[in-house]
Amino acid sequence: MPSLQQVVNLLAAPPFGIVSRDPGALVLVAGLTSCYRIRGPINVDAVGISFHFTTIPAAFGRKVGLVNEYEERILHFAPVYHSLSSAADPGGHDFYAGFTDVYHEGEYYFFPQLLPSRVDCFVTTGCVVTIDWLLAL
Numbered sequence: 001m002p003s004l005q006q007v008v009n010l011l012a013a014p015p016f017g018i019v020s021r022d023p024g025a026l027v028l029v030a031g032l033t034s035c036y037r038i039r040g041p042i043n044v045d046a047v048g049i050s051f052h053f054t055t056i057p058a059a060f061g062r063k064v065g066l067v068n069e070y071e072e073r074i075l076h077f078a079p080v081y082h083s084l085s086s087a088a089d090p091g092g093h094d095f096y097a098g099f100t101d102v103y104h105e106g107e108y109y110f111f112p113q114l115l116p117s118r119v120d121c122f123v124t125t126g127c128v129v130t131i132d133w134l135l136a137l
Helices: 004-012
Strands: 019-028 031-035 048-055 075-082 094-096 100-102 118-123 128-136
Touching: 019 031, 019 048, 118 128
Parallel strands: none
Antiparallel strands: 019 128, 031 118, 048 128, 075 094, 075 100, 075 118
16 A cells, blocks of 8 residues: 555656646736636645647747747646745735746646646736646546
8 A cells, every 4th residue: 555655746746647637717918917727725736837828929930840839938827825924924925936928838737746826927918828627636
């Protein structure tokens, strides 16, 4: 029987075979948006995120290959986590766990830890992007 730590490790970095997409969950337009996938007390129950580009201006340039890659950044995102409170920081605080620039669509981006508080996404002006949440099992 697997230990609790093995199960947590499997969910934190799941093999591609047990990952499914929740497509078209949220459409983002230019600017900063905080994204959630709320299930009960959990703000984001996904293990990662992927993006589909709905609208990209022609001025962004496009390199055709296995995927379409754009010369300009389409969006910038970061998962946000909340730290535990302490004597020095009684309420805890929010912090970003890395930033990712996205130049092409369809890639799977896994969160560095389970259960972020939210995912902040900044979509470049003129672009429209759809989020696909990545779920384990």
